[in-house]
Amino acid sequence: MPQRSLNHAKLSLLLLLFLLLICGFLATSLASYYASRDAIHASIVETELPLTSDTVYSEIQKDLVRPVLISSMMSRDTFVRDWVMNGERDVDQMTRYLREVQEHYGTFTSFFISEKTHTYYQAKGVLKTVREDEPRDVWYFRVRDMAEPYEINVDVDMANQDRLTFFINYRVLDYEGNFLGATGVGLTVDAVVKLIDEYQRKYERNVYFVDTEGKITLTGAEGGPFGARTGQSLRDIDGLENLLSKLPKPQSGTYEYQEHDRGHFLNVRFIPELDWYLFVDKQDSSALAGIRQSLYLNMLICLLITLVVLALVGLLVRRYQQDIEALATTDMLTGLPNRRGFDLLAGQALREAQRNQEPLSALLIDIDHFKALNDSHGHLAGDQVLSSFASRLRDSLRQSDILCRWGGEEFIVLLKNTDHHAAYQLAEKLRQRINDSSFRFAEAELKVETSLGLTELRADDTLHSLISRADHALYRAKQSGRNRVCVEPAGH
Numbered sequence: 001m002p003q004r005s006l007n008h009a010k011l012s013l014l015l016l017l018f019l020l021l022i023c024g025f026l027a028t029s030l031a032s033y034y035a036s037r038d039a040i041h042a043s044i045v046e047t048e049l050p051l052t053s054d055t056v057y058s059e060i061q062k063d064l065v066r067p068v069l070i071s072s073m074m075s076r077d078t079f080v081r082d083w084v085m086n087g088e089r090d091v092d093q094m095t096r097y098l099r100e101v102q103e104h105y106g107t108f109t110s111f112f113i114s115e116k117t118h119t120y121y122q123a124k125g126v127l128k129t130v131r132e133d134e135p136r137d138v139w140y141f142r143v144r145d146m147a148e149p150y151e152i153n154v155d156v157d158m159a160n161q162d163r164l165t166f167f168i169n170y171r172v173l174d175y176e177g178n179f180l181g182a183t184g185v186g187l188t189v190d191a192v193v194k195l196i197d198e199y200q201r202k203y204e205r206n207v208y209f210v211d212t213e214g215k216i217t218l219t220g221a222e223g224g225p226f227g228a229r230t231g232q233s234l235r236d237i238d239g240l241e242n243l244l245s246k247l248p249k250p251q252s253g254t255y256e257y258q259e260h261d262r263g264h265f266l267n268v269r270f271i272p273e274l275d276w277y278l279f280v281d282k283q284d285s286s287a288l289a290g291i292r293q294s295l296y297l298n299m300l301i302c303l304l305i306t307l308v309v310l311a312l313v314g315l316l317v318r319r320y321q322q323d324i325e326a327l328a329t330t331d332m333l334t335g336l337p338n339r340r341g342f343d344l345l346a347g348q349a350l351r352e353a354q355r356n357q358e359p360l361s362a363l364l365i366d367i368d369h370f371k372a373l374n375d376s377h378g379h380l381a382g383d384q385v386l387s388s389f390a391s392r393l394r395d396s397l398r399q400s401d402i403l404c405r406w407g408g409e410e411f412i413v414l415l416k417n418t419d420h421h422a423a424y425q426l427a428e429k430l431r432q433r434i435n436d437s438s439f440r441f442a443e444a445e446l447k448v449e450t451s452l453g454l455t456e457l458r459a460d461d462t463l464h465s466l467i468s469r470a471d472h473a474l475y476r477a478k479q480s481g482r483n484r485v486c487v488e489p490a491g492h
């Protein structure tokens with residue numbers, strides 16, 4: 001096969017291998033990436049987010065249970081009821097009572113509002129008188145009319161610089177069940193804010209509360225989604241269009257939405273005690289960054305493995321190619337180049353000699369009566385003689401000379417930088433040396449003689465014309481009695 005199509009086949013093989021490996025690696029990497037992505041996605045949507053939401057919810061409930069118990073106890077306290085029924089005479093007694101509750105239980109505020117006088121008592125004394133037409137006092141009249149024993153209300157506390165406070169408003173009844181007023185304690189939302197901050201930090205997600213109208217009611221210290229503040233409506237937050245198209249009004253459930261280019265997972269849960277929704281929001285980049293990174297690492301490793309495999313296969317193919325080429329150009333018996341090998345070497349030697357105008361001689365050497373040697377001593381003996389004969393020729397020549405087995409018992413030598421005079425001397429020396437030596441096979445000492453045909457390269461010679469002249473010289477040597485060197489002059 002010509003060299004070009006060999007190279008082409010080699011390139012095609014490497015390319016095919018590259019495509020196969022890359023496609024295989026890509027397919028497995030992407031399949032495992034998508035499988036892990038789906039698993040992470042499912043675990044976030046089905047487990048993680050609802051779990052965080054449950055945890056925050058139960059923490060809030062826990063924080064609210066204690067004040068509910070304290071308020072319940074206050075509403076059943078006989079001192080409170082007796083004091084009201086006795087005409088609310090000594091304000092200090094009530095103030096002291098409320099102060100005791102506040103200090104002992106560590107609440108933020110404690111209060112009692114009398115139905116009879118509409119007086120608002122708290123730990124520091126009388127705060128004010130509640131009025132039905134005062135929006136801030138609406139809560140009291142709501143509690144008065146409600147059927148349930150208590151409510152949890154999130155409101156600003158007027159007694160404490162209007163700080164956002166959880167109020168437990170308990171109805172107080174006399175021994176016959178008549179409404180006497182409302183009592184209870186208030187807690188600031190600081191504890192809940194801390195809790196939100198802790199969850200946000202720990203789980204890398206955004207936690208905030210939204211009322212039924214979509215207004216943000218409570219966030220961590222750093223604000224709600226994209227730094228939004230309490231009181232801001234979700235509708236006014238840039239980037240939430242996609243969420244609002246899915247969730248125009250807060251509603252419990254799990255949602256996915258895009259904010260600019262980033263994907264989000266969102267869990268919404270209604271908290272009946274507060275009439276608020278708890279939003280737990282996780283950005284998918286933080287969730288999926290890890291597996292995306294391992295996908296890139298995977299692909300890099302695959303690419304490296306592919307390149308290493310290709311390099312190894314390339315090397316192997318080259319080695320095999322070289323071995324095959326060597327086999328195709330070498331004679332197995334003598335280890336000399338064969339005719340094909342000779343053509344490759346001789347062409348270049350001829351071109352060099354002609355270009356540099358240097359002399360070059362061709363010498364054809366043929367063992368005389370080799371058939372007879374084969375016939376009388378066997379083919380193995382013939383082989384042995386051929387192999388040893390080749391070695392002796394090689395030992396008698398220079399490294400730069402080109403020696404090949406021309407076929408059968410015939411050898412050819414190209415003597416570089418050698419004119420026919422010098423070549424003749426060398427040919428004679430070779431012939432003589434062969435004559436004087438013998439070849440050992442088994443117990444026998446075999447002797448052979450050689451005929452040699454010699455010619456010198458002409459400027460217009462081709463390899464073919466050069467060898468033809470040498471062959472002609474050899475023919476003459478054979479014809480004129482063998483065991484001699486004949487020269488074919490370059491002019492013929």
Ligand SMILES: Nc1nc2c(ncn2[C@@H]2O[C@H](COP(=O)(O)OP(=O)(O)OP(=O)(O)O)[C@@H](O)[C@H]2O)c(=O)[nH]1
Binds near residue numbers: 333369380382407
């Ligand atoms: N043992 C052996 N014999 C070979 C090999 N190659 C060719 N021969 C034999 O060499 C012999 C060459 O015979 P011929 O071409 O008649 O030449 P010759 O007997 O040397 O006679 P002249 O060349 O005229 O002196 C043939 O019998 C071939 O079979 C080989 O690799 N090993």
